[in-house]
Amino acid sequence: MVGGIRIAVAALVRDGLVLLVHRHPSRQAYPDCWDLVGGHVEADELPEQAVRRECLEEIGVQVHDPVPIAMAVSDPNxxxxxxxxxxxxxxPVNAEPDEHDDLRWFRPGDLAExxxxxxxxxxxxxxxVQVATN
Structure with a gap:
């Protein structure tokens, strides 16, 4: 979608597990749910720059070689x-406790729950996860 709110997210995968953060219940958008690490792409940033910045700000890691992947999201905005x-x-640590109240590694089979x-x-x-483990 062109013109929507630009968001950059990262699926960090290690040993067949994916890292998700739990959005704080007080968040205005998408409260009290699990999500990938990420956030808004600033006006002067490329999405890859934003995902690097967000990972550093939110979980304290410096990412290398982020690979673009398709991501289906139903919100048209x-x-x-x-x-x-x-x-x-x-x-990874929770470096933004006002945004997230937990972060955890999940097996793919646990995500549907x-x-x-x-x-x-x-x-x-x-x-x-499949791509990362092959």
Whole structure:
């Protein structure tokens, strides 16, 4: 979608697990649900730059070589740019406790049980894990 709110998200995958953050219940948009790490793309940024910045701000890791992946999102107001990330420096921590109240590694089989910010993105996330582990 052109002209929507530009968002960049990262599917960090390690040992067949994907990292998700739990959006704080007080968040205005998509409260109390699991989501990929990421956020708004600033006006002067490319999506890849935004995903690098967001990963550093939100989970304290420096990502390397983010690979663009398709991501299905049902919200027509969002222009989502998703990336698969399999290499980074640092260990993910919750560096933005006002935005997230938890972060956790999930097995692909556990994702269907979660309340996701964008339920339509489940197959895209599963595909990213599949790509990363092959």
């Amino acid at each position: 969002l222009d989502v740019h998703a990336f698969l990330v399999t290499r980074w420096d640092g260990e 979660l309340k996701l910010a964008h339920s339509g993105s489940l197959s895209s996330i599963l595909n990213a």
